[in-house]
Amino acid sequence: MTVPTRLSELTTLRVGGPARELFEAANPRELVDTALEVWSGGEEWFALGGGSNVVVGDDGFDGTVIRILTRGIDRIDGGGPSTVRLRVQAGEPWDEVVAYTVEKGLAGLEALSGIPGSSGAAPIQNIGAYGQELSGSLVAVEFLDYITGSLEHIPAQELGFGYRTSEFKRGRLGIVVSIDVELADEAALSKPVAYPQLAEALDVELGARVPVARVRDAVLALRRSKGMVLDATDRDTASAGSFFTNPIVGEIFASELPAAAPRWPGDEDRVKLSAAWLIENAGIRRGFSLPGSRAAISSKHTLAIVNTGGATAADVTELARFVQERVRNQYGVTLHPEPVYVGFSD
Numbered sequence: 001m002t003v004p005t006r007l008s009e010l011t012t013l014r015v016g017g018p019a020r021e022l023f024e025a026a027n028p029r030e031l032v033d034t035a036l037e038v039w040s041g042g043e044e045w046f047a048l049g050g051g052s053n054v055v056v057g058d059d060g061f062d063g064t065v066i067r068i069l070t071r072g073i074d075r076i077d078g079g080g081p082s083t084v085r086l087r088v089q090a091g092e093p094w095d096e097v098v099a100y101t102v103e104k105g106l107a108g109l110e111a112l113s114g115i116p117g118s119s120g121a122a123p124i125q126n127i128g129a130y131g132q133e134l135s136g137s138l139v140a141v142e143f144l145d146y147i148t149g150s151l152e153h154i155p156a157q158e159l160g161f162g163y164r165t166s167e168f169k170r171g172r173l174g175i176v177v178s179i180d181v182e183l184a185d186e187a188a189l190s191k192p193v194a195y196p197q198l199a200e201a202l203d204v205e206l207g208a209r210v211p212v213a214r215v216r217d218a219v220l221a222l223r224r225s226k227g228m229v230l231d232a233t234d235r236d237t238a239s240a241g242s243f244f245t246n247p248i249v250g251e252i253f254a255s256e257l258p259a260a261a262p263r264w265p266g267d268e269d270r271v272k273l274s275a276a277w278l279i280e281n282a283g284i285r286r287g288f289s290l291p292g293s294r295a296a297i298s299s300k301h302t303l304a305i306v307n308t309g310g311a312t313a314a315d316v317t318e319l320a321r322f323v324q325e326r327v328r329n330q331y332g333v334t335l336h337p338e339p340v341y342v343g344f345s346d
């Protein structure tokens, strides 16, 4: 099926012009056949799930969009004692998967409650929040490889997961058709709480295990207070989530930053900084917008750029560049956008 449409209608930031062509795939066979057909034509293409991590340019995308609408959550064999494995089709809305696992008393995804988008996109940037990452529960993905055209079952350990990154993010092209997750089935208790703000909200020590449903409720409440759960009545949620990743820098560089700048140990001798702190301390406050622009910093969360109503993609990218420049001038740190830019020439 081909549907001409403005991509702003299919993205949470609500910006972006039309796609030259858009195909929707509602079952796995259709998804594979559609992708292979589009690829054989040699044209530009990209996969679209929930559109919650993309910024589409105002001129749209001069190529084919493959929109993934496949559904299904199935129990599969494998795993150890007191674990359950699930195979989730790529188009299954992520938060419905989390809700399903929590309802069944399974642990591993509860802190990832409320993240918008599709399950197939979840491994792309290895979604993470409140002390959990997808990679902690993912065992494999079913992947249609763009180069070979074959459908492969790839174990998670071969996917190079890190903070908001994976082999897919680094350029391995293709489509995630389904994902397999392994969850703990232990009296509906969560994984150890690993994030201070969440522990505080739950009124427990870090490392405590509490009913999975309590974790989900606490995470949803925290996320709502930051405009991080999609809500048509809350303009602060017309965003792509956090617009910048937390920068990772060398230890020596980090030691020269003001003592008040939060930092966390990264891999080897790397240090992760708080992008939100850097932005705020570079003088950019919540609610900030450039003159005449309809894009703004969220009034609830410094890291999100929101569409306050009728913003263009140019409004969004101009504000993003302004923020990057301010932080670079003040601290010498380059902030990298988290969402994927689509349909921009530079």
Ligand SMILES: Cc1cc2nc3c(=O)[nH]c(=O)nc-3n(C[C@H](O)[C@H](O)[C@H](O)COP(=O)(O)OP(=O)(O)OC[C@H]3O[C@@H](n4cnc5c(N)ncnc54)[C@H](O)[C@@H]3O)c2cc1C
Binding pocket: 012, 046, 047, 048, 049, 050, 051, 052, 053, 054, 068, 090, 115, 116, 117, 118, 119, 120, 121, 122, 124, 125, 126, 127, 128, 129, 174, 175, 176, 177, 227, 228, 229, 230, 237, 239, 240, 241, 242, 340
């Ligand atoms: C309010 C809000 C809060 C958010 N909070 C978080 C958070 O806490 N943590 C976090 O990590 N992220 C967060 N995000 C970002 C986003 O929700 C996730 O990155 C999500 O996984 C994107 O899913 P999607 O289906 O919307 O992807 P899309 O935006 O449709 O696509 C994103 C990228 O993935 C590719 N892609 C999509 N599906 C597939 C597939 N099946 N196979 C191959 N490639 C694919 C696309 O081509 C594109 O490059 C938030 C976003 C919003 C709007």
